Amino acid sequence: MNEPLAERIRPRTLEDYISQSHLVGETGSLTRQIKRGMIPSLILWGPPGTGKTTLANIIANESDRPFYTLSAISSGVKDVREVIDKAKKSGGLFTTKNPILFIDEIHRFSKSQQDSLLGAVEKGWVTLIGATTENPSFEVIPALLSRCQVYILNAFDKADMEALLHRAMEKDTVLSELNIDLRETEALLRLSGGDGRKLLNIFELVINSEAKDEVVITNDLVLQKVQNNIVRYDKTGEQHYDIVSAFIKSIRGSDPNGAVYWLARMIEGGEDVKFIARRMLILASEDIGVANPTALVIANNTFQAVTTIGYPESRIILSQCAIYLATSPKSNTAYMAINRAQAMVKQTGDLSVPLHLRNAPTKLMKELGYGEDYKYAHDYNQNFVNQEFLPGEIKGTSFYEPGNNSREQGMDEFIRKRWGDKYKRK
Structure with missing residues (x-):
């Protein structure tokens, strides 16, 4: 059978779809829209092999709509217009049965190609579903992006990957005939890196290379077979x-x-x-x-x-x-600082802004104490005065930890000179 394993076991319904429970689980945001048949134009953004194409097909099937697909790699403006003309003839304007136009790798579309979609999306001739591995904020023109909802798909986690392997062994007509002992999965999971399609490709390669009815999958076997067939994977573009x-x-x-x-x-x-x-x-x-x-x-x-x-x-x-x-000095302190700050926000919620830091544009706000006791830094020596800038519940928390390089050591000295031991350090 020439059809790849990933294609043979591609889910056809939401019930069979593995992963992305935040979107298509029982309470997922997309699940509710699919069940109601009210599908907006949307962009599916996520790493390779996370089910973007599969999800687009399921949405079309579940909502019983005509489905057209284009690849941004091989399609031009002429192809887009031809599909839109077909879609206009197969569906009514602004109905729940509007045709779905799926564009894979929409980030590869030029501005003129994306412009050619605008009218059809705005007038309801098609419901656009675009798939991209790139941040749509950079790669999709603002006018089109504003007409679409963006849904983020995550790389498969360990549980998802193992479920995918077991589903392949149970559901695939070829593999179900074999005696497969999935003894170890670490190498499979590590090599696939959260990419479901790559996982299944590697799994199938290992099984086919054994050429026998009974296959014991171990980490050593997987690493050996993948190493020997690395050129085959180069050709797929998955590297x-x-x-x-x-x-x-x-x-x-x-x-x-x-x-x-x-x-x-x-x-x-x-x-x-x-x-x-x-x-x-x-x-x-x-x-x-x-x-x-x-x-x-x-x-x-x-x-x-x-x-x-x-x-x-x-x-x-x-x-x-x-x-x-x-050849530049390295520091991840800005990255770590915003991670810590976001984690604190998620942990503590919407803490109130201290009154002295609030703006007071109205008389009532002034009477309520907004802005009272705020100290204007430029009125003080060296343009600095010690005052609290964090909510009381987390005062003294240090999010920024200076790194061990000459520039940040100078910044550390600057902070310590002004703030002393106010901020807790790790």
Whole structure:
């Protein structure tokens, strides 16, 4: 059978759909809309192999609508218009049976291609479902994004992955005929990285390579078979995220040679320049941050430059940026600080803003004490005065912990000189 395992056991109903319970569980936000048949235009955003295409098909099936699909890689404006014309003839305007137009990898559509969708979405000729692995805020034009709801799909967790493997063994007509002893799953889960399709591809490869009715799946067997067949996986394009991961980790590890090598792999593979530049822009803040704020400026300028120039010249700009970031001092303190602050917000909820920090634009607010006792920093020596800026329930909490680099040590001295031991340090 030539059809891949992932396609053979693709779920057809919500009941069979594994993972994304926040969207399609019993109380999921999408479940309610699907059951009512009132499906808005939407963008499904998540990593590869998390069920975006499957979910789009299920939505169409459950709501009994005509379903049209396009791939952004191979479709142009002409293809979009032809599908829209078909959709107009097969459905009524603003009815619950409007045709669904599914566009895979919508982030690869150009501005003109996305513009060609606007009228059809706005007039109700189609309900658009777009799938993307990229942040739609960057890749979908604002006019189209404003007409769609964005739903985030998460990478499969361990329970989801194991459920997927057991479902494959039970439901697939080929595997169900075999005696498969799933003795160990760690290697399968690790190699797939939360990608359900990749998990099933590896699983099928290991089973087929054994060529016998009884297969004992162990970590050693999986690693051996995948290593021997690594070229097969290159052809599927699934190494895309492995290579960018190696690129980012090389920069984070301050190795310019590794960074340039993996950059070259992406360039030779025809990777989108904006994808590469955006990853470096994120890294400049996440992994370098306040240790060298200029890194963010360089990365942002790189993003702007390669967006304008494109290949082949942009390879030089990308290389310059990658080397600069790799040789910059590293700090993740800004990343960790906002993580701690968000965790505190989730834990403590909406704490009241202290009265002295509130604005008092009306007489009533002034009478209620808004803004009272606030000290204007510029009225004091060195433009500083000791006062509390956190809600009383969490006062003295330190979210920012200076890193061990020269710039942040200076920032640490600045903080200690002004605040002394006010903030708790780990």
